[in-house]
Amino acid sequence: MSYTAPLKDMLFAIEHLAGIEQVAQLPGFEDAGRDTAAAVLEECARFNEGVVAPLNVIGDQQPSRWQDGAVHTTPGFKEAYAQFTQGGWQGLQHPVDHGGQGLPKTIGAACVEMLNSANLSFALCPLLTDGAIEALLTAGSEALKATYLDKLVSGEWTGTMNLTEPQAGSDLALVRTRAEPQGDGSYKVFGTKIYITYGEHDMADNIVHLVLARVAGAPEGVKGISLFVVPKFLVNADGSLGARNDVHCVSIEHKLGIKASPTAVLQFGDHRGATGWLVGEENRGLEYMFIMMNAARYAVGVQGIAIAERAYQKAVQYARERVQSRPVDGSARASVPIIQHPDVRRMLMTMRALTEGCRAMASVAAAAYDAAHHHPDAQARQESAAFYEFLVPLVKGFATEMSQEVTSLGVQVHGGMGFIEETGAAQYLRDARILTIYEGTTAIQANDLVGRKTARDGGQLARAIAAHIAQTEDALRTAGGDAAASLATRLGAARTAFLEVVDFIASHAKEDPNAAYAGSVPYLMLAGNLVAGWQMGRALLAAQQLSGQGQDEAFLQAKIATARFYGEHILVRVPALKDEIVHGAASVMALAPEAF
Amino acid sequence: MSYTAPLKDMLFAIEHLAGIEQVAQLPGFEDAGRDTAAAVLEECARFNEGVVAPLNVIGDQQPSRWQDGAVHTTPGFKEAYAQFTQGGWQGLQHPVDHGGQGLPKTIGAACVEMLNSANLSFALCPLLTDGAIEALLTAGSEALKATYLDKLVSGEWTGTMNLTEPQAGSDLALVRTRAEPQGDGSYKVFGTKIYITYGEHDMADNIVHLVLARVAGAPEGVKGISLFVVPKFLVNADGSLGARNDVHCVSIEHKLGIKASPTAVLQFGDHRGATGWLVGEENRGLEYMFIMMNAARYAVGVQGIAIAERAYQKAVQYARERVQSRPVDGSARASVPIIQHPDVRRMLMTMRALTEGCRAMASVAAAAYDAAHHHPDAQARQESAAFYEFLVPLVKGFATEMSQEVTSLGVQVHGGMGFIEETGAAQYLRDARILTIYEGTTAIQANDLVGRKTARDGGQLARAIAAHIAQTEDALRTAGGDAAASLATRLGAARTAFLEVVDFIASHAKEDPNAAYAGSVPYLMLAGNLVAGWQMGRALLAAQQLSGQGQDEAFLQAKIATARFYGEHILVRVPALKDEIVHGAASVMALAPEAF
Structure with a gap:
């Protein structure tokens, strides 16, 4: 197995968290309901699993070369790219007027994830083209649009x-x-x-x-x-x-x-x-560039999810096959597949929960983007835009930071084999390492979150989001079951910590900016963790509601178990981040630069 | 600058935390006081900075090769190794009877750190030789000892x-x-x-x-x-x-x-x-191998500290030189060195605090080893041995896990440059990645901590260590000053969490082993964090006591600031780990293997 697109989880997020049927109510997206999403994703999976994914290892072993004044890309890339353009994949989210398919980001984001899981290096080319299209659509003259857009949307250029x-x-x-x-x-x-x-x-x-x-x-x-x-x-x-x-x-x-x-x-x-x-x-170049950057930042967040998913799949496969040591509970007298061992299970669950949580967050952000651009009501557009813009640094910052943890755990699950390059687990770790850096480092995302997204409105939007999270907690408490109750408690503790931090950031950003910005990355990690956990809460609710209705019961039960794990092992990290931010600012700047 | 041995910090730990003057009271170590330590460390620094460190990048670019049935090591390695043996460095901690220098581990460990900071790949050869010497000394026949020991101690073989x-x-x-x-x-x-x-x-x-x-x-x-x-x-x-x-x-x-x-x-x-x-x-091979393994595990923990130190030095240097963006507090109107920016400072402080904390822990462990082997009183030997053995999985597990975080932060501080191989920051990340795997993965260390070191005596030793930590808290509270008070509070919270976890582990290890072992790695991370923080507390006390006595005041103030940072940013992670262990065990194993 090289890569299998997680279609069930993607469609679950698109349908039950992002609300694809609501997206399909928006003007221009009438045909983009659940069935379209399923059909596009299945076709996309076939292409990426079959054509793009097998080139991933080859690209690492035979990188692009600079020779005789030209760049020679990895063998097979040119042919795969030709198939990519012939399939119309570059134009998926771009305007029909320029030859695109005009699909919502809610669907497109899942396709971007697949392409990046299949091959992060390959996917970067279309990702950058998307940014150029976005900039020209926003600010390009008619002449520039006429000259360049169709060729970019087709992928020809x-x-x-x-x-x-x-x-x-x-x-x-x-x-x-x-x-x-x-x-x-x-x-x-x-x-x-x-x-x-x-x-x-x-x-x-x-x-x-x-x-x-x-x-x-x-x-x-x-x-x-x-x-x-x-x-x-x-x-x-x-x-x-x-x-x-x-x-x-x-x-x-x-x-x-x-x-x-x-x-x-x-x-x-x-x-x-x-x-x-x-x-x-x-x-006005920076303003336009930010349009490209925002699209690209969201996409880089999706890259984090994509590489985490691929690392997770590889680790699960190895943990099922590798036989080593007897189980600690004495349930077998012989050595067993290492997936039976509690710490391997803990690592796999951590990888899974982080990946699913971030996918859910990104999917919801995509729906907000679609509403921000297509909703007929101006206020609804504005609210959706504000929500989307709050989420962009979280998707970019948190999903890429978590991808460092997930890909490193992926190596760890493989033990000594993980350190041998031929195994392939190390490539994911190496590939992922750029994600917290390019398109704005995590600190740059965090500055954006602190300054433009939190302090500027005095924390108003952040508190409004917290109020929505509180509603999910209420729903979890009334939904019944241990998993829902456990997650409600963890979400509540995390939300309370978040509110305390928002107050701290809003009140310090101007009067003591060093204190506010000393906690900027912890704040981003806290907010990203909370929002992804919130979506896992909504996922748990949806799964419990769908359970017993003849749908894929194993999937639904796994979702409930993963959401609970998220609460008990990921959301619990939040209060420490709050402590760091609210009580630890002074010690960040205490040492003079020359004392290091 | 390639590498500068942190002699001040090493000698501070050796003198004020490990207590070298007490070590020098032990039979056989009469000449191994503070002055000897300083002299040996200075000589060791000269050798490693000058001869071994410059080969580190070369080793990455021109790795050992397998060709024509032979291994060809990196150019320069053979000559440097000859200098290493001529300097008598292999025999530093080994018996005088076999040509060694018979120095205590309290001094030797600092030399091992320098060698590994200089060049992790090079240092592995002597590290393995140390293990072989240890095994032969313990269990080898007189004939085997006579044949092999002198040649191994000299480094000739x-x-x-x-x-x-x-x-x-x-x-x-x-x-x-x-x-x-x-x-x-x-x-x-x-x-x-x-x-x-x-x-x-x-x-x-x-x-x-x-x-x-x-x-x-x-x-x-x-x-x-x-x-x-x-x-x-x-x-x-x-x-x-x-x-x-x-x-x-x-x-x-x-x-x-x-x-x-x-x-x-x-x-x-x-x-x-x-x-x-x-x-x-x-x-009885496994028993003997465990003697080698324990020595090697401790040494691998020191490798974690060593690579963290080197990554820290490189990041500090870059942060001082790289000029980018104006300060958030408006204190300058032009762009400033990035070390002025709060998040860069947070990253550097995190790297520094983790490295110093683990160095302090390893130094104290080394002194316990020396007492365990040289104390004239049998009970004192036994107590020191038990303490040392409790610390080995923490030194190995926690210091190598923290080295992943530190070397990754090192890349992050460099921004885009960190991802370019010529910069060198990425090599530390790649080199460090083996440390949590070889000589027993972190999970294997954690199993040791749960089973042999905690559950076997019902948590007795763990609670005794906690009682010592409580004494340090008392001393911090009476010492005065905000830093001491802050650290006392954080240590207290972490110790309370530790005790709760010890009770959980001791009571579940037999009756519900899956629950106990599901929390094994979080327990290791908790205990390592706490013990390193405890030593930072002792360091803060020593620094406050020495302050104003004409010693290096800048160093002492930096130690106090770093210890406070450790409390406010590293120790605060402990309660979340406790939650995971005590309240999250069931969700680790909830998903059936086939549901992944």
Whole structure:
């Protein structure tokens, strides 16, 4: 077994947590009900299990190579990418007007998870193209849209995001790449960009770079950054490819993981200047880039879920097959499969609960995104947008941090075999390690959560979410059963801790920002844990309600057991995080920098 | 900077926590006081910083190779090893009778830490030799000792531990390698051993394999395992090397980390049988092996501390140099070194507190070992031995688990650079990943802690340790100051949780073993966290006492701040672990194996 898409769990989340039938009430999504979701997911599973997943190990062993001035991707990638575009998978969530399928994110997110479980390195190419499409749809002129969108939506051309420079990582105020207007509507772009995912490759005819740069005379800092389209090949008026543009890959990185994904250093304008076109207005580049970034951040959170799922499947398989030691309860006199041993079971349950909890959270966030963009009522759109935006740093931050724990447990379940590269468990750990870093580190997500998502409205939205969680607790208490009662208690304790932290953050963010930001990542971990636990609570309720109605009873009982485990082993981490934040801020900053 | 030995912290722990002057009261250690410790550590630092540390990156880039039937170690390793033996470092803790220096473990452990910080892969060779020496000293015949000990203590020959077989990892009952008595006192050994660290290499003239095997007719399971010496080259009566023995390396592994350390598959007896000699008595092999294992387990715990220290140093250096973003408190209008940012500070403090806490715990454990072996009073020896044995699974389990967290934080501090292999931060993460696996996984350590160390005496020793911790809390409360008061509170809460868990483990280990063992690893993490925190409490007390007496005030204030941080950010994790163990056992085993 290489990878089997967790269709049951995905459809359960889409139907009973995200509420696909409500999504299908939204204008434009009339055909996107449960049956469509099931049909799309099954087709998607077939493609990813059969075509993309088998290339994952090959990509690690034969990474993309930089040779003779060109990037050669892993053998098989080009062919698989051709099948990906032929299947229309790039356009899944994009507008029908541009050749896409216009499906809701509620369905699309599950497809993104599958692609990433199958092959994180491969999936990065479409992920970046999605971002470029998003930016052009939001701020591109009609001419830019006409030139680029159809080709990007079909996947014929791919997209990139060019933010980072050697001196400008998290701090985009330091961007130095410059753009000079040419008087004909175009610009010449000069500068060096690093960490450009699929910045150069051989899988598509053209690469559409979206590039942050400064126009001469622009204000300093982030308010003087503009966004440009700089294609690898210029595009003729008839849509055919023209001259090679002056943007060149000079090397690709040697990385810990996602080795098949080429990470390029790009030189813009080393010869006569790279020709680019402004997206939207000058000096609003960061604003547009945040649109791409938000889409990409959500997607990176899904990558965390995806790699966790794959690591979990591999660990379960090994734990079933590996025979070692007698059971501690004396139930067998011979050695047994290690899945019988309590600590192996604890590791597998931890992996499972974290993965399912984050999947549930991401699925609910996707539905909020769909409502934010398609609901006919303006207030409903605004509320959904605020909820979605609160969830984005949690999906990105918490799901990727948990993927570190899950992939590391995956190695541990394998024992010594886990450390041998041929086993494959270590690749998931290595691949996952980038997820808490790119598209904004966990600390950057946490700053967003503290500043824009919590302090700005004085914690109002956070408290409103807590009130919804309290309703789920009430429902769990009335639902009956030990599992529901246990989870209600754990959720209540976690929610109380959350509220205390929200008050602390809201009251300190301005008057004592060091104290508030000292607890930023613990706050993110607390909030992510709570919201995922809340969704596990809703999942438990749905499972209990569906139980006995002739549905897949084993699945429903497993969901109830996993939700209970989540409460008793994952949610219990919350109060310690609260302590750290509320009572531990001073000791974070106590040591002078020179004393380290 | 590559690596700078943390001499101040090591000597502080040796002097004020382990009590080197008391160790120097023990017969045989009269010369091993504070001044000796300082002199040895300074010399050791010079050697490791200058000779061994620079080879660390080279070892990762040019790992040991298996070619033409031989293992070729990393360029430079052979020469560095020659310097290591010439310096007498192998014999540091071994008997003067056999050419060693006879220093206490209290001093030796710090030297082991330095060697491992400098180069984990290199350090493994001496580490395994230490184990072989230990086994021969304990159970070897006079003839075996005479033949092998001096050469091992000098480092002229190296040692290995041969336990694992493809079907026998944690479960040594499944060992199949067999030994046939030849009537002349020797045996012929036949079988396959895997994961043999430095099982073959080119750094020494001979390799002395210590091998677990079964003699025909021996009882099944672990009670039928014997221990044999099987040298790579037979040794003539005059001590010179004789014929090549029938033990051969057939391949070495391709691993996630510690790539310079060759991990061999060894075939014994493929031709006419490998000649071996029984160590001690037949069928007592596991008992002897546990002597080696206990020494090795402690040393692997020190490896965790060592790699954490090195990752910490690298992260601090980067955080001081990397300039990015303005401070959240508005104290500067330009971008500042990232060490100014609260979350970077939180990460560095977490790394520092965990490392110092575990170093303190390991240092105290080393002193207990020395007393257990050298105290003139039998009861004192026995009490020290019991204390040491309680600490071994904590040093091995907790310090290696924390090294996963610390090395991962080390990557995170570096941001995108952390994921690029040339940076070097990722190597520490990869190297560290074996530490929770070899010499017994964390679960195996936890089983030891639950079964032999806690349940067997009904939790008596655990409660006695808790009583000592309570005394430290009292001292902290009377010592005065916010830091001491804060740490007393956190220690008290953690100790209370520990006692509750000890009662649970002691009462469930027999009647409901699945419940007790479901919480085994959380119990280990709880106990390790508490004992390290206890030592941080003692460190804080010592630092406050020494403060103002003309000693290094900056160091003392940093120790106080770090101890407080430990309480407020690390010890606070304990109650959640207690909840998991005491209230979460059922949900660990709730899901049937087929439901995963």
